[in-house]
Amino acid sequence: MNIYLFIIGLIIGSFLNVIIYRLPEGSSIITPPSHCPKCGTRLKVIDLIPVLSFLSTGGKCRYCNTKISIQYPIVELLTGFFFLAAYLKFGFTVQLFIYLLLISALISVTFIDYQYMIIPNKITYPLIVISLLSAIIFDYITIFQSLLGIVIPSLLLLIVAFIFKGGMGMGDVKLAAAIGGFMGWSYTLAGIFIGSLFGSIIGLSLMGLGIIGRKTRIPFGPFICIGAVIMIFFGDILFNWYLNLFI
Ligand SMILES: [Zn+2]
Known part of the structure; x- marks a missing residue:
């Protein structure tokens, strides 16, 4: 198999x-x-x-x-x-098929954003709709969780995009909404946080090595995708570990 x-x-x-x-x-x-x-x-x-x-x-x-x-x-x-x-x-669960779809989309977004610095609406819009529909049809996540997932992480990125102009684009905001619709707001926020950490480490290292300049624009989409994939596979472990810190 x-x-x-x-x-x-x-x-x-x-x-x-x-x-x-x-x-x-x-x-x-x-x-x-x-x-x-x-x-x-x-x-x-x-x-x-x-x-x-x-x-x-x-x-x-x-x-x-x-x-x-x-x-x-x-x-x-x-x-x-x-x-x-x-x-x-x-x-062989419903989750498998839903996450295979999400992972396939994230791989496409990663390579498109890396090459072209865009995240196509043709990927994010259908994903948001499919995430809501699958929350309605299957019970792996509640509709309410899915809705919160669409709204909360994207709203946060929208605010960040307005405060720090330039770094983040609307494509990233829509991508966060799509991921949130599948994974819920807490996993998605954790994924964005992990992705940002990765992005900062890699960005600073490349700057330190003189490979890129201080002004070079690095696409953020691939790091959101990496964070989301980490949460798909290790989210439950990470959250358990994190909760245990307080018990
Ligand atoms: Zn040829």
Whole structure:
């Protein structure tokens, strides 16, 4: 079973690559069929096998030898890994499918925001709606919890965005709302906090090493996503540990 979840993750990951590559440019996800961005050759089934097709050609297009970004197999492997990890954590439950959807969206957002400095509404708006609908249909979270999750963390980020102009964008605010709709406000806030810590450490290290300047804008979205994923997998452990500090 484990290997199946991993393989399904790889396949979904290769679909996420299409989203990451096409959504910010406004092109359709469905048409045209996958093709090499350089020579335009339509890819055959053998070229679409996750990770393996990349390895078999040494990371180059089979038809024109253009180098293919290492990001493609990385996204596929990452998705495969998280699908497997989520299955091991949640088993075959409603939560598994809900979190697989959320994790897939977070992976797309991470790579899109990292490359283009935007978080598409085409991802966040549907996510917010789906989070509310799944709270209504399934009982893994109450509707009230989901609503609070949509409102509280995003409101906080909105205030932060107004006070410190520039750092955060409306995309981050909507992303927080979407995550909150799935995870509830407390987990989402904890995730944003952990993500900000990560972001500060990495930002300061890169500045210290002279890799980026003081003014360089670092997208915040990927760190919100990292924090959210940490809370999906370790939220219960972290909250238990935190509560035990006071008992
Ligand atoms: Zn090519």
